[in-house]
Amino acid sequence: MNFNTKFKLSFMMFLEFFIWGGWFVTLGLFLEKNLSTTGAQSAAAFSTQSFGAIIAPFIIGLIADKYFNAERILGVLHLIGAVLMFQMYNAEDFTAFYPYVFAYMVAYMPTLALVNSVSFNQMTNPEKEFGVIRVWGTIGWIIAGLTISLVFAWDSSENAAAGMLRNTFLMTCIASLVLGIYSFMLPKTPPKIAKGEKKTITEILGLDAFALLKDKNYLIFFLASIMICIPLAFYYQNASLFLGEIEMTNLTSKMALGQVSEVLFMLLLPVFFGKFGIKKTLLVGMIAWVVRYALFAYGNVNELSFMLLIGIALHGICYDFFFVSGQIYTDSKAGEKFKSAAQGMITLATYGVGMLIGFWVAGVITDTYVTPDGVHDWQTIWLIPSGIAVLVALTFALAFKEKKPTPVTA
CATH class of the missing domain: 1.20.1250.20 (MFS general substrate transporter like domains)
Known part of the structure; x- marks a missing residue:
């Protein structure tokens, strides 16, 4: 290039x-x-x-x-x-x-x-x-x-x-x-489907990739991906509101630590993935969500401000070790026939279905733990997604049996 x-x-x-x-x-x-x-x-x-x-x-x-x-x-x-x-x-x-x-x-x-x-x-x-x-x-x-x-x-x-x-x-x-x-x-990027070429709606939308769910391990990973998006939604929806209410200064620039962390852990991911395998890598990503929200629950902007900053910086592990690893795992399971469609499917499951459920849950919890004068019980609000992440991680650890990937061919 x-x-x-x-x-x-x-x-x-x-x-x-x-x-x-x-x-x-x-x-x-x-x-x-x-x-x-x-x-x-x-x-x-x-x-x-x-x-x-x-x-x-x-x-x-x-x-x-x-x-x-x-x-x-x-x-x-x-x-x-x-x-x-x-x-x-x-x-x-x-x-x-x-x-x-x-x-x-x-x-x-x-x-x-x-x-x-x-x-x-x-x-x-x-x-x-x-x-x-x-x-x-x-x-x-x-x-x-x-x-x-x-x-x-x-x-x-x-x-x-x-x-x-x-x-x-x-x-x-x-x-x-x-x-x-x-x-x-x-640069010009013409349509992928040539004029006159006929494809079914199922093929165009990548629905063929759902054949991957016939594999028990991948089904467990797929469901875990949806469920772990519930804690993720709490971060997107509440983090800036939480940090603003407790009067953290320059909160948006400090939240950018998460993206700096994302770059750094992206570099470490291939090493970790190669040494420990997919199951342990995904589990580390899930556990990072547990730790992150516990830090938010008990940190403050005074003597415990370091806990909030560590919680923000954990974004690299939370995102890279689960979502990016999941994309790699999906690619390895899909084989050549389903590669693009499979990535679309896991994106639909996470950012679509999973986050939709997560935002609804986060909204209900946030409204439940607020006083009539608008003061939020942030400790409880953050401990709930931390607990959800614990349950997802435990279920995944017990149900997922790591083995060498075998591409789906039909």
């Missing part, structure tokens, strides 16, 4: 995840401080990500893969996203805000697959080349957090209460507009 192409793809990834990190991290804090939402309303807003993930395969499989170049539909979706983000910036209450965030996530979630498609189309050795491109997405997410906290301080207690977090949507709107226009300058 020449330098020009590598630069274009890297900048595309940077903008793609700068956009996501530029508003999603502080959404929970914004919703309560500026729109006075309940836990259920916050859960509804975060659940739009899951609905977007569920709808995404239809957009990619039925439209992008068959009729349009990937880079063109990427541009159109981000231009639509810029308009919707501007409407979110202008919304004065949750009733006005929700339709726009729902429409935005339906437009945004398919772009996660599209940027991968554009990248892979330019690579001759994705195993070696993709990581160098994808890391710029994580850098973009980190830069977004640093901008919010250290450049503009929109997430400080005073500014958040004054409505300054609303500016995150304007910042994201501008970035979406830039990526929307820039996408039309990306």
Whole structure:
């Protein structure tokens, strides 16, 4: 890959995840401080990500893969996203805000697959080349957090209460507009399905990959992946609200420690995976969720602030050792026939079904453990997902029997 192409793809990834990190991290804090939402309303807003993930395969499989170049539909979706983000910036209450965030996530979630498609189309050795491109997405997410906290301080207690977090949507709107226009300058990525070629809906949407569930071990992993997303949803939905309520300074920049950790543990993952195998690697990822939420439950912003920072930094283990390892495990089980479809299936199960359940549970728990004057019992709220992670880890440890992968052929 020449330098020009590598630069274009890297900048595309940077903008793609700068956009996501530029508003999603502080959404929970914004919703309560500026729109006075309940836990259920916050859960509804975060659940739009899951609905977007569920709808995404239809957009990619039925439209992008068959009729349009990937880079063109990427541009159109981000231009639509810029308009919707501007409407979110202008919304004065949750009733006005929700339709726009729902429409935005339906437009945004398919772009996660599209940027991968554009990248892979330019690579001759994705195993070696993709990581160098994808890391710029994580850098973009980190830069977004640093901008919010250290450049503009929109997430400080005073500014958040004054409505300054609303500016995150304007910042994201501008970035979406830039990526929307820039996408039309990306390398051409034509439809994967040739004109005249006929495929069934099942093949286009990758539903054939569900044949993997005939394998008992993979079925156990698949169900564990859905269940572990319940604790994950608590982090996305409540972390910024929790840190804001206990008055952590520069909270968004400190939350970016999670992405820094993600990069570091991504480098360690192949070593750990090769030495200890899939079962122990996945278990370490699950146990990290248990520890993370216990640290949140008992830490504070004073003498125990280090516990909160360690909890944030555990994101690298939580995400890489379970979700990335799970993608590798899925790839090894799928064989050549189901590789792409299998990745789509596990994404649908986690970010779609699993997170949808998780956001609903997190909303109910958050509303249950709050006083009439709006004070949350954070210790209990965090210990519940920690306990769920314990149950998932124990069940997985007892039920999963590690063995060498055998690709599914039918």
